[in-house]
Amino acid sequence: ISCWNPLQSLLSSMKQACKILTRDPEGGAARIPFETFSFLYSYLAGIDGEIPETETNAFLQGIKEQADQHSGMVLIRHF
Numbered sequence: 001i002s003c004w005n006p007l008q009s010l011l012s013s014m015k016q017a018c019k020i021l022t023r024d025p026e027g028g029a030a031r032i033p034f035e036t037f038s039f040l041y042s043y044l045a046g047i048d049g050e051i052p053e054t055e056t057n058a059f060l061q062g063i064k065e066q067a068d069q070h071s072g073m074v075l076i077r078h079f
Helices: 006-021 034-048 053-068
Strands: none
Touching: 006 034, 034 053
């Protein structure tokens, strides 16, 4: 039996987005600005509709705290 997990699917999509949008060299940290990450994550979570807004906001706050320690950049390892 397979159980679809909307959060895992969203995080997988965000990892791919980071790899596509980064200016880091191939195999690098795949950093993207928090603003870009936040916009995409919020947009995709909204489309999905199964992830509560409070959960989305809490997740993004945690990511922002980590990004603030890396010049405002989100790294894949942050999530």
